[in-house]
Amino acid sequence: MAAIEKGVYTKLAEIYDEVMSEVDYDLWADYIDALMLQHHPDPKKIMELACGTGSLALSLDELECYEIWGTDMSSQMIEKARLKNKLRMCNATFSVMDFLDITMSEKFDVVFAVFDSINYLHTTDEVLRFLSECKKLLTPQSLLIFDFTTPINSEEAISYLHNEQGITNNNFRFYRSSRYNKEEQIHVNEFQIQQLAEDGKTILKEFRETHRQKIYTLRQMHDIIAQTDYEIKAQYDGFEFDEAHDESLRITMVLQCPSIQS
Ligand SMILES: C[S@@+](CC[C@H](N)C(=O)[O-])C[C@H]1O[C@@H](n2cnc3c(N)ncnc32)[C@H](O)[C@@H]1O
Structure with a gap:
């Protein structure tokens, strides 16, 4: 079912953390933490989709406020995440899962996917499938947060x-x-x-x-979301709390689906 090509994020897992060494995941975790607190009354149980080697999930785990589960389609990336979980003495859970084929029925307060992971979906149908699959993890109060990069x-x-x-x-x-x-x-x-x-x-x-x-424009993403029963709670520019606009480089969407059966 995965839209991503076979073999991607297999060998790259060996060097991913070094290639990303300039990314400040602690700062990113603070941003996601602030977003969750802004839009959910009591976020506790959270799921990161496409968590890669788990850097963001582990930074969030170290805030000691969340029960966190990270999933990714690449078993090689998840293997690295599990190793880091042990070395950093964290309590996150990691497992392999394709976000286009969600196989669990557990519900989460917040489900999120960041760092361009959604940009691996190449067609409207794939993004629609992603949004539909995510509903399996959500209640009417849950948040779905994801980012994407722009042209x-x-x-x-x-x-x-x-x-x-x-x-x-x-x-x-x-x-x-x-x-x-x-x-x-x-x-x-x-x-x-x-x-x-x-x-x-x-x-x-x-x-x-x-x-x-x-690579999606804000308008293209709006057109896709408009085909679903999700509501846009917020759309942010970069790592700020300012409204996203046509010139934004990275946009973080915060969605909710009140019509989901709980
Ligand atoms: C740019 S990396 C981001 C990883 C991590 N979120 C981070 O911030 O470092 C994109 C990730 O998306 C994952 N991915 C792509 N398509 C996926 C899918 N269909 N299901 C689950 N994970 C997927 C890849 O395996 C990869 O780990």
Whole structure:
């Protein structure tokens, strides 16, 4: 059922945290925490979809206010999240799950998916399917929070994402090339990942992953949500509490579905 291509986030799991080392997940967790408190009277039980290696879920767990469950389609990413959960002595639960095929019936106060994960859904039908599947986890009071990046963000991001390279502490060398097709609104990141021997030079294995993301405007996202019975409680610009607008680079949506059967 997954919209994402096979093999994506398999080898990248080995180096994901280093590639993302400049992302401040503690700050992001504070933002999600503030959003939840703003829009829900008593958020306790929360589910992160597409949690990756669990960095955000673990930062939220360390606030000691939530019972948190993280899920992701990639077993390799979840393996890393479980390891970090143990090392950081956290209490989050992690499991493998495709958010287009939600298999649990438990309900959560807040369900969220961040860091462009929704941009892996390439068609209106896939986003509609995501919104429909999420209902399995929600009550009429629950919040569904997700972010997405916009065409302006992709146009700007090319300058720092394209031709990025680095060597990780666990002896992987990576190259990233990045391109954006304006007409199709498709952003492609290609990763070439080389596993090096202890001498730091000899290449033991080489892998490639191609990540294709559909980039949405605010208006396109509105048109999709309008086809559902979700209500938009808020839409925020970046990591602020200001209203999202046509020039926003990243938009965080806060939805609720009061018509869900509880
Ligand atoms: C950009 S990463 C973000 C990971 C994490 N949220 C973070 O902030 O670091 C996108 C994640 O979405 C996950 N993903 C993509 N499609 C998915 C799907 N259909 N179901 C569950 N996870 C999915 C990928 O496996 C990957 O871990």
